[in-house]
Every structure is written in C-alpha cells, then in structure tokens.
Amino acid sequence: MKSTALRSNRAPHLGERTFPRLMLAPTLVVMAVLTAYPLIFTFFYSFTNYNYLKHANKASDFILFENYIDLLQDGYFRQAVLNTIKFTLLAVVLEVLLGLLVAVFINSLKRGQKVMRTLILLPYLLPAVTVALSWRMMLSPNYGIINQFLEGLGLPVYNWFMDTKTAFGTVLLIDVWQNIPFVFLLLYASLQSVSHDQYEAARIDGAGVVQQFFYVTLPNIKNGLALCTLLRIIDTFRLFEKVNILTGGGPAGTTSTITQYLYTYGIKNLNFGFGSAGAIVMTLLVLILSSFYIKRAIQ
C-alpha cells in the first residue's frame, strides 16, 4: 500500500520533468543546427585564412588573430563602424519619434483609421531593393523628379549619392521613410490596448493632451516602445541592401556600413575567414547595444 502510494507520487514528478524536456528537444535540436552550428563555424573560421574557392580542396591555415588585427588596423573598417553607429542612432531615433507621432495621430482619428493605416504601411511592404532602385531613379541628377522639382523652384540641385555632403543623409532619409511604418504598426497595436477609462480618468483629473500623453500613453506603451527600438537597432545595424545598391559604401567611404565593408572585403572576394572575423565583431557590437533590453527581458 505504502509502495503504491510512493510510486503514484513519484510518477507524475518524473513526468513533469521529462515531458517538458522532451517537448523542448526538437526546438533545441533545430536551434543548435540553425543557430549554434553556424556561429561556431563562423567563430572557428575567423581564425583562419579560409577562401571558399582556393581552399575547396585543401585546408586553410590557422592564422590566430591576424584577421582581427587586420580589421582593427584598417581605417576603412573603423570608418564603417562609426558610420554604422551614427546611422543606427540617427535612424532609430527618427524612426521611433516619427513612428510614434504617426501612431498617436492615426489612433486619435475618429474616421478613416483603416484607410490611413493601410496607406502608411505601403513603404514597409516594398522590398528594400525596390525601394532603393525607385529612390535612385527619383534622385538621379539627370532625369530624377526631385532634382527637376528643385530646379523648378530655383533651388540648388545635387548629385545625391555621389557627393560626400549629401550621400549619408540621403541614404538615412530613405531608410527612415521605409521603416517608420514598422514602428507605427507596433506602437499603433500597443496604443489600441490602452484602456479609454484611463484617459477619461485623467481628463476628469484635469490632465491636458500633453499630460495625458506623458502620464497615460507613454507608460502604457513603454514595453512596445522598447521592443520596437531594440528590433530597429538590430535591423538598422545590419543595413546592407540600400547602401550596396545606392552608393556601394562610397563616396570616399562616407556611407560604408559594417555589413557593406564585410561584403566588399570578405564575402565578395570569397575570403570567408576575414568575413567571419568581421561578422564576430559585428555580433559583439549588436549584443552590446541590445544587452540592456536582453538583461531586462531575462529579469
């Protein structure tokens, strides 16, 4: 009798531990194959001079930290890191501020919310390559509509992507234009979940529009705002297609980003050893930038 009672007590205990582990196993296996293996592979090759074509039939050499030393000694890599950080900060701040502004505005509309929501989302639905090519045509110094418009107004025109004074700002503007809708979408969803009772209570307490925004809206959407900022930081840090199509990192490296640099000096030439070292450095930078949110999420 006693032993039966013991068994019946132990059985669910074992099941409670084993069952979740077994259920997690497929996910862990998939994660290990798709995430951990490439990361280990990249880390390992970052210490070699592995070239995909040259070392197809022979082993690459282990060169310790040479790739990392070359990277850090290269002025163009340092320029690319600075450009990326500058670009990320500016783009994320502008996207979040403007996206929040648009979300609050659309959320406050009594009519036409659905139409506006759809229209605002359009730029985000376009592939980055299409966006880049469309803007390149619009900003062409010869046949671009923007220069023609500026000329018509008697304003100075520019060779937008080939001038060191304008190239960075132009790429930034295009990226902000395309990604505001993403921020808008996330924040709009957060705003929809804010209870109207809170606004009503605030109004009864005499709060104005600005006070309602700071004391009701912002506290309610702060998690959405933080998530949105993190996602935009990670995504902007990896900016590649637009830069590659519009400027190729030029003129004079003013628009070069880390991914563009890695593509030009590593991937394009099939120097995957060097490219891997750059990828590891970039991963560390993204981890540092996003560590605040990750730490908070773990807590």
Added chain:
Amino acid sequence: MKKLFALLLAMVMVLSLTACGGGKKEEKPADTSTPTTEQPAAPTKLTLILRGGTYGEVIKAALPAFEAENNVTCEVLDLSFDDLHSKIALDAVNKEGAYDLCMVDGSWMAEFTANNVLANLSEMGYSFDDDIIEATTAICTVGDDIYLAPYFGNVTVMLYNKQLIADAGYEPADIDTFADLMEIAKKTNAAGKKGFLIRGGSGDNIVSDFIPHLLVHGGWVVDENNQPTVNTPEFKAAFQNYIDLYKLGATMDKDDIVAAIDNGDAALAQGWPGWYVPSADSNANYTVIPTKLDDSDAAKNTSMYGVWTIGICNNSQNKELTLKLLEYLMDPETQLASIDLGGVPCRTSCLLNKDVLAKYPHLETVHGALQAGVYRPVIEEWAEFTNILGTEMDAVIQGTKTMDDGLAAAQTALEKLMK
C-alpha cells in the same frame, strides 16, 4: 501515459527526419544530344548563368532556335557583376554543378582557371576560327588550352555628345590626344555644362575608368612580377590629369553617364559599347579613346578590354550539349543577328559587315579598339586589388585624402595582398 506519449512523439519526429533526408536521389537525365531511344526524349535542361543587361539579353534572344533544334530547354539567370562572380565561384566547389554555360569577365580568368572552375574547351574539341579578332582571345587561354570564348566585344571607348563637341569646335575624328579632351572639357564647362564625367561606385568601376589615363601616361598598375606600382610618378601624373578632368564635370553611375551625354548635359565620358547603341540620328556616339597625351607624344594602346566571354562550368552535367550551345552562340550568323539587339561580336566579318556599318557606324570604332586593347592584369587577386586601389582613389577624388597619402596607403595594402 505522458511518458508513452512523449516517446511516441519523439519516435515520430525521428522517423520524419529520416524520411526527409532519405529520399531517393533524383537521377540526372542523360545528355540527350545523341538520343538513343525511339520515343521522343524529354528535353534536357541547360542552365545559363549570365551577366544581366545587353550582354545576357543577346544570348537569350538566340536561344529559342537552339532549343527547338536540340530538344533543350534553357533556364537563364541574369545577374549583376558581383553576383555573377559569386554564384559561379560558390557552385564551382560542388561535385555536380547547377550551371552549364557561364558568362565570365576577363578579369576573373586567372582566379577561375587556377581553381578549376572552367572546363578545358580545347580538350573538348573547341578551337577559334580566323574570323575572331585575335587580340580578344588572349584572355581566353592558358598556354595553348582554351577555356573561354570571347562573346561580347566590350572595350573602353569615348562616349561623346555630338552637339557639345561641335560647340567646342571639334569633329570626332579630331579628338586624338588627351589634350583635346581637356580642351573640350574646359570649353564645355565654361558654357555651363559638364565637360567630362568619371564613373563612381565600386572600386572596379573607378579603376577601370582610370586605366586609359594611366596607359597614356606610360604607367601600369603592376610590374612584370605582378607587384603593385601605384605610387609612381606616372601614376600620379595620370591621376592628377584624371582629377583635373573630373573637376570640369562630375562623377556618376553608368545610367546617369549615358543619360547626361545623351541629353546634352555633358560632353565626354569613357564608356563601354554595351551601355548605349547609337544610331545615325542619336545625340551621342562613340569614338576611340585618344592614344596620345599631346601631338608630340607617341601613340600607345589606351583602350582597355572588358570582353565578356562564355565558358562551360567544369562541374556541368551536360558538357557535350553545352559545348554545342557555345559553338552555336559563337557562330558568325548567330553573332551577326545579335547586333540588332545591341550585341558586339568579336568577329571582323560581323563588325565590318557593310549592312551593319550602314546601320551602326560606331562598330568600326569598336572594331579598331578591339584590335589594340589592353587587358587588366591576369592575377588571381584582381578583385581584391581593385577594391583596395579603387577605395583609395575614391578618397583622393573626393578630397578626403591627399594623393600622396592615398596612393602610399594603396601601395602598402597592395604589397601586402600580392606578397
């Protein structure tokens, strides 16, 4: 019960994974160039990996006739310069390749042949005929072995706007020195237009655009031992001349260069025949790049080849049939027909055909340039070489580095690369 259920789930998962990976290997269809069965065989699929734009379009236009005649279907991938290089190289390490016929830029030849990417066409029985311009075949061989066939005769030429040249007091035939280019650029600039356009963008674009200037100054990017020579007096003089011309114009990408010359916004730029197909009444045309610095200078070869060649991937599963396609594409009749679509064959009979010249007079210029061009150095590291040099040159052109600093940095980095 839960344990049993978990075990069952795990077994199902293992079985599913096994089933996913254990499918029967799809058998490749045999080369059907010589069908052995009486039943009509299923068409063989050939995959062509080509450079996008006019270069690939002319090949695509020629395919239907070959497909019908040989019971073949051709799948074509149009790619950008960099993507084409990467995709060919990435597939080359596979035992069974995904591509059959590939388009190859002459500057990749050394890298591709050194790494066994291309099939030896000589061993397969291919040889050049006398009609192919001999100079264009130099990049296609290693020793006596042919690896590539020169398909599209790309060579640098001078693109000019007819009206702006006339306004500067020149006839196209009179532009035979770099001093003339400077004179035209100055006069055009003084008239409020752009005198001379240079090409921006990737390192390769910048270096390729500059090379004719270097050649006319008697310089070169490497010495006889393939060691870099980019910090020499010749290089500096050529670069200064190039920057002086740029200051009378602007830097643009390919599409904008063509548009600016065609719409009369700029007078001169170096270009490639594949960019623009002039007709008798178009605003722009080509002439040869001048071969002398000034009237007192001796003539030099200043046109640089950018010939697009075609070859067979060494791991192609349909080599015999692909060779048949390559021979068909290199056939004089096929090449003659390509001219109406913007093609530039490397064949004298096509380029100097009377009917062709009546319609496209600029091809005589192209023929001349193709006979006396200069190839980029045949070195495996050329792609990296142009990245390094182009980046430093761009910094000097944009004024973020002095010429001395930029070229010294380039020389140091290139010496390390070529070590």
